[in-house]
Amino acid sequence: MQLQALEQALASAKLWQITPIDPQLLQSTQPFCCDTLQFEQWLQFVFIPKMSALIAQDLPLPTNIAIAPMAQMTLSDQANYDVILSILEQIDNSLSQSDVC
DSSP states (O other), rough: OOHHHHHHHHTTTTTTOOOOOOOGGGGGOGGGGTSOHHHHIIIIIIHHHHHHHHTTTTTOOOOOOOOOHHHHHHSSSSTTHHHHHHHHHHHHHHHTTTOOO
């Protein structure tokens, strides 16, 4: 999976946050925690850690996700947008095809 590449792309675009966020912000019930986090924060503090944990524990991964459309709506004006979008599209496609390696 492309999680390391995603992390690097977010860092290159200066969208990787060094300071931790308030844990209360993670309590959102909205998709992508859109009411409490920026999309790039959701990627960093929710998506990447959860997917990494699933992989490390050899647990089933989601089989149908669509993260790239959210990136199109929220990150299109950011540096490295094309790289980030491409990685997210690869992740979406890999999981939808059950090819998680």
